[in-house]
Each structure stands twice: as structure tokens, then as C-alpha cells.
Amino acid sequence: MAQKKLGSQTVSFQNPPSILSTASIVGPKEGEGPLKDYFDLIIQDDSWGEDSWEKCESKLQIEAVRMAISSAKIVESQIDYLLAGDLLNQIIASSFSARQLQMPFLGLYGACSTMTESLSIGSMLIDGGYADKIVCATSSHFSTAERQYRFPLEHGNQRPLTSQWTVTGAGASVLSSSGGPPYITHVTTGKVIDPGIKDANNMGAAMAPAASDVIVQHFKDTGFKPTDYDLIITGDLASLGKEIAEDLIAQEGYNVSSVYSDCGIEIFDNEKQDTHAGGSGCGCSAVVFNGYIFKQLKQKKLNKVLLISTGALLSPTSTQQGESIPGIAHAVTISNKLD
Amino acid sequence: MKNINQKDYEKYVNSKAPKPTLLKNCIWAFIVGGLICVFGQFITNFVMDYGLDKKEAATATPITLIFLSALLTGLGLYDKIGKKAGAGSIVPITGFANAIVAPAMEFKREGFVLGVAAKMFIVAGPVLVYGIGSSVIVGIIYLLLKA
Known part of the structure; x- marks a missing residue:
């Protein structure tokens, strides 16, 4: 067991x-x-x-x-x-x-x-x-x-x-195994979900269903509510993907809009830096978490964060062969307090 | 969420996605593409003033444009033009030169044989294959009709 x-x-x-x-x-x-x-x-x-x-x-x-x-x-x-x-x-x-x-x-x-x-x-x-x-x-x-x-x-x-x-x-x-806050208290492991998007230039839409699925599953498994968190932040859904994820989560009866953001949106000023929908890549959620979020947790400006890095599991070969893009996302709860 | 209907999802995503700025893109393509052509004409007139005949000038002009495009690619400027101009700088012969020089530069680190030489045509290769292929077919048709 x-x-x-x-x-x-x-x-x-x-x-x-x-x-x-x-x-x-x-x-x-x-x-x-x-x-x-x-x-x-x-x-x-x-x-x-x-x-x-x-x-x-x-x-x-x-x-x-x-x-x-x-x-x-x-x-x-x-x-x-x-x-x-x-x-x-x-x-x-x-x-x-x-x-x-x-x-x-x-x-x-x-x-x-x-x-x-x-x-x-x-x-x-x-x-x-x-x-x-x-x-x-x-x-x-x-x-x-x-x-x-x-x-x-x-x-x-x-x-x-x-x-x-x-x-x-x-x-x-x-x-x-020993040390002070912040702590990782929960992890929710996501499933591969493929909504059938084939456009490798629209990865936000390809990953949004995987992200919203793992977030909703996290709430169901833990009993947490969106308001238990100071910040719920996905990895690199960027502007379009974030909008979609918010919609999909709302359809399941959870309203995250007041605490929800995306690392791909936070890292660039899309207008000024000409980054279109926003940032992506493994480094996106890595530097936003290890740089910005961790420091906010240390300073107690944030006390409980749900970080959900999102991945598009495509390869140049699969794209050229006309395959759609499967998405994956894993959620990690980082908290200053132990319940 | 478990059973996403792929067709419905695609429709939904398309309704949310930002619309490409087609009119703006067309205007920029027209201006930059037009300027490249005007510049080509300028080169033709210039070399003809120096005594080249029409046929020679028709050779000198693309050679000059290709050189300038390769130079601008090497200086890291052509991609900046292309970002604004889109088809305006892809369709003229300068775009073709850029499509060959850019991968040749990019894959230099993989060596001169498997990098530069092999990867040089990854962008422009299809244009060569189908361009040359279709010109041969058209040539044969022309020959048959003439006969």
C-alpha cells in the first residue's frame, strides 16, 4: 500500500x-x-x-x-x-x-x-x-x-x-532532507494529453489541456482550493495557452483567475521585447522559479505556490511526419508552512 | 477534459488565437520587395551605362543582388529585414541567397562536409528540386508544342 x-x-x-x-x-x-x-x-x-x-x-x-x-x-x-x-x-x-x-x-x-x-x-x-x-x-x-x-x-x-x-x-x-522553508509538500504527476494540435508554432494550445488536467486533478486529490494558494503558475503556456487553461479549469468548476499566472508571460515584456506569445523552453519555468518565485517565498511575499511546468512532447521528426503534439505537465506544491 | 473533441478544440483555439496582421504584412512586403526590385533595376542601368549589353547586365544584376544578400546575412541584418518584410524579402533572389547562406553559417560547427555542405540546402533545397524539375517539364512541353 x-x-x-x-x-x-x-x-x-x-x-x-x-x-x-x-x-x-x-x-x-x-x-x-x-x-x-x-x-x-x-x-x-x-x-x-x-x-x-x-x-x-x-x-x-x-x-x-x-x-x-x-x-x-x-x-x-x-x-x-x-x-x-x-x-x-x-x-x-x-x-x-x-x-x-x-x-x-x-x-x-x-x-x-x-x-x-x-x-x-x-x-x-x-x-x-x-x-x-x-x-x-x-x-x-x-x-x-x-x-x-x-x-x-x-x-x-x-x-x-x-x-x-x-x-x-x-x-x-x-x-x-533537513533544513528550513520553503518545503515541497505535494507533487501531482500529469498524464500525456494530446488535444490534436499539429502547429509547432502553437505549443501553448497543445499543452494547455495537460496543464489544466493536472491542476484540476491536484485540487481533487488534495482537497486544496485555488484560494489556498498565493500563486498558481504554469511553465510556458504563454498568452494564448494561459487563456485556454483558465477556461478549461473553469469548466471543471475551479476559478483560479485571481492567483493564476504563467512563467512564459512573466519573463518577457512581449510588446517591447517582440517575443510574440511569450517565453518557452525548460529554462523558462526553471529561471522564473529558481530566480523570482524562490526569492518571493524566502521573503514571505509568497507562502504557498503551485508550480506546473509544461512540456510539449514533439520532435522535428514527429512534426514533419504530421503527428500532433502531446502535452505533459507536473504540479509541485511549494510552501513555507508544514500542515 | 478527459475526452477532448479535437475538432471542437481546434475551432475553439482558432477563435482565441491572435489574427495575423495580413494588411500590414502585405504593405511591408510590397514596399521592401518593390525596393529590392528597384535596386535591381538601378544596378542594371548602372552596369549598362558602363558598357555591358542587356544580356550581360541580366547576369551581373542577380550576381550583385546575391552577393549583397549574402553579405547582409553574414552581418546579421537580412533576418531583421525579413522579419518586417516577410514575402517581400523571401521571394526575390536575395531571399534565396539568404536561405542558402543562413544554414551554411549555422551548421559550420558541424564541419565543412556534414555541416556547411550537407545542410546548406535544408531551406532552399525544395525550391531547387521543384524549381528545376518543373522548368524541365515546361521545357519539354514547349519543345513538343514547337515541333
Whole structure:
């Protein structure tokens, strides 16, 4: 009998892991956005002195992990597991950074849902008694994503209005079996839901049903109400996806509008920065959580947050073969109080 | 939410999605596309003033435009023009040059054989295949009709 299981998709932790510290590093464009004051490091050149975008993305991840570990005042050898993933084929940004970091490594793929996927698994490992200290990390880079999924950078094409801008950035969180608030108290693991959208430039609409499904399931499993939260924030649904998710959640009888936002909307000023529908990428919810939200929790400006990173599980091959885009989302409750 | 009707959902999403700014795009395409053509004409007149005949000028003009487009691509400017102009800078021969130079630059890190040379045509390749293919077919039809 799974003692910590709550309802059909949620886990409630007996010894909720503490988030000891976090780190966020972003690229120059993100560093000009509305959340610029919350990031730990803004790089001035989007290759960060490396000779390929992929190497730069690995470096972002390595440095974010190291910064998070050092601000937790522990050493790298104390880390029991590194849980990381990214968008690149065969998750090379993560495995190549793990090659450098030399920690026991579990590579994850959940597209842009990786931040909450890693926090979910990390929390379960700690509460299960399998680890004391875990680092959860993820990254994305505008230029690595463009060349893998879309067009060469210098190609003179027009981006549709529903398209999103992949965030250049990496975020890392150190979870611990002991320590102060904030804590991860619940996780709700989402199902893959495919509403049949085939347009790879409209990922918000493709992921919104998965996000709203996991949010509604979270309320059903835990008995929480939207008003129990100070903030409910999805990963990268952006402007269109957020509107849809809100509608879908309302159809199930929950009104989240007063506390609901999306990391893809928060990170850029879409009008000024010309990012169309908003930000996307693993790095989007990673830097918004590890930069902005974590600091708000620490300062008690927010006390209970539901973070739902959202992933579009497509590949260039599946898109070219005319497949629709399956979506996934995982929800994590981060709270300053233990009930 | 469990049983999303895909057709209904698509309709619903389309009703919510921001509408593309078609008129604005058309005007920009007209202006920039037109300017590129006027500039081409300027080159033709210029080289003809220097003594090239009409046939030679028809060769010199696209060569110059292709060079300038490749240069602007290399300087990171052509994508900025393309963002505003859309079809206005994609349809002229300068757009074709951009479509070849951009991937050649992008994939240089994968080497000169499997990167630059192999990936150079990932955007423009279909245009070459179907452009050359259809011109051969039209040529054959013309030949048969003439005979």
C-alpha cells in the first residue's frame, strides 16, 4: 500500500524536503525583461565565450548547479543525485554538464516540464529515504532550440503571433532532507494529453489541456482550493495557452483567475521585447522559479505556490511526419508552512 | 477534459488565437520587395551605362543582388529585414541567397562536409528540386508544342 499516495495522481510527503537554495542564470534578452532583478547571473554574450551554443547551454547548467550548491553552503561531494534534463537531442546539455560535475546522475526528459519533473522525483527520493541532498537542474538556449526545431538564426522569416521565444537560461535547486522553508509538500504527476494540435508554432494550445488536467486533478486529490494558494503558475503556456487553461479549469468548476499566472508571460515584456506569445523552453519555468518565485517565498511575499511546468512532447521528426503534439505537465506544491 | 473533441478544440483555439496582421504584412512586403526590385533595376542601368549589353547586365544584376544578400546575412541584418518584410524579402533572389547562406553559417560547427555542405540546402533545397524539375517539364512541353 502506497502510504504517501493521495488520490489518483498525487503524493503527499511525510517529511517534506526543504529547498535549501536555488540558482538562476539567464541570457542577455531575459536579463532585459521584467524579472531581471531576480536572476542570480545575467550573461552578457549569449555564447558565454564558448565556441558552440550547445557548449554554452552545458556551461549554463554547470554554473547554475555550482552556484546553487555553494549558496546552500555544502560541497559537491555531498550531493547524492543530480537530476537534470533539457531539450536537446539525447539531452546532451545535461549529460555533458554531468560529465563535468561528477555526481550520480539521472537524466530526465520531459521537454519543458523538466523543472517540476526533477523536483517531483527529487522530493520522492528524499522522502523515500534514498537521499539527503539532491540537485534538480534544467536549461534551454534560444539558439540551440532554434537550430534543432526551427530555422537557422540568420534566415529571414516571419514568426507567427502564436509562436514563443525559447528562454536562454538554466536553473538549479538543492533539495535536502533537513533544513528550513520553503518545503515541497505535494507533487501531482500529469498524464500525456494530446488535444490534436499539429502547429509547432502553437505549443501553448497543445499543452494547455495537460496543464489544466493536472491542476484540476491536484485540487481533487488534495482537497486544496485555488484560494489556498498565493500563486498558481504554469511553465510556458504563454498568452494564448494561459487563456485556454483558465477556461478549461473553469469548466471543471475551479476559478483560479485571481492567483493564476504563467512563467512564459512573466519573463518577457512581449510588446517591447517582440517575443510574440511569450517565453518557452525548460529554462523558462526553471529561471522564473529558481530566480523570482524562490526569492518571493524566502521573503514571505509568497507562502504557498503551485508550480506546473509544461512540456510539449514533439520532435522535428514527429512534426514533419504530421503527428500532433502531446502535452505533459507536473504540479509541485511549494510552501513555507508544514500542515 | 478527459475526452477532448479535437475538432471542437481546434475551432475553439482558432477563435482565441491572435489574427495575423495580413494588411500590414502585405504593405511591408510590397514596399521592401518593390525596393529590392528597384535596386535591381538601378544596378542594371548602372552596369549598362558602363558598357555591358542587356544580356550581360541580366547576369551581373542577380550576381550583385546575391552577393549583397549574402553579405547582409553574414552581418546579421537580412533576418531583421525579413522579419518586417516577410514575402517581400523571401521571394526575390536575395531571399534565396539568404536561405542558402543562413544554414551554411549555422551548421559550420558541424564541419565543412556534414555541416556547411550537407545542410546548406535544408531551406532552399525544395525550391531547387521543384524549381528545376518543373522548368524541365515546361521545357519539354514547349519543345513538343514547337515541333
